[in-house]
Amino acid sequence: MTQQQSLIDLLACPKCRGKLTHEAQPEGFVCAACRLFYAVDDGLPNMLIDDAKPWPLPGKETTG
Ligand SMILES: [Zn+2]
Numbered sequence: 001m002t003q004q005q006s007l008i009d010l011l012a013c014p015k016c017r018g019k020l021t022h023e024a025q026p027e028g029f030v031c032a033a034c035r036l037f038y039a040v041d042d043g044l045p046n047m048l049i050d051d052a053k054p055w056p057l058p059g060k061e062t063t064g
Helices: 003-010
Strands: 021-023 027-031 036-041
Touching: none
Parallel strands: none
Antiparallel strands: 021 027, 027 036
16 A cells, blocks of 8 residues: 555546546656646646646657
């Protein structure tokens, strides 16, 4: 049981209220339904839809 796990339980996508997946690199939370990435800024998740980035992030799909 980690503190981070309980934090994820508290978090929900502000757009669809769906479950989020934690990403380690870069650190943030992903809503698979909305395909949005909410970055963690200074240890605090930025859950603003306006600040969310499209998921997958550019460059992450490239092979090699
Ligand atoms: Zn969502």
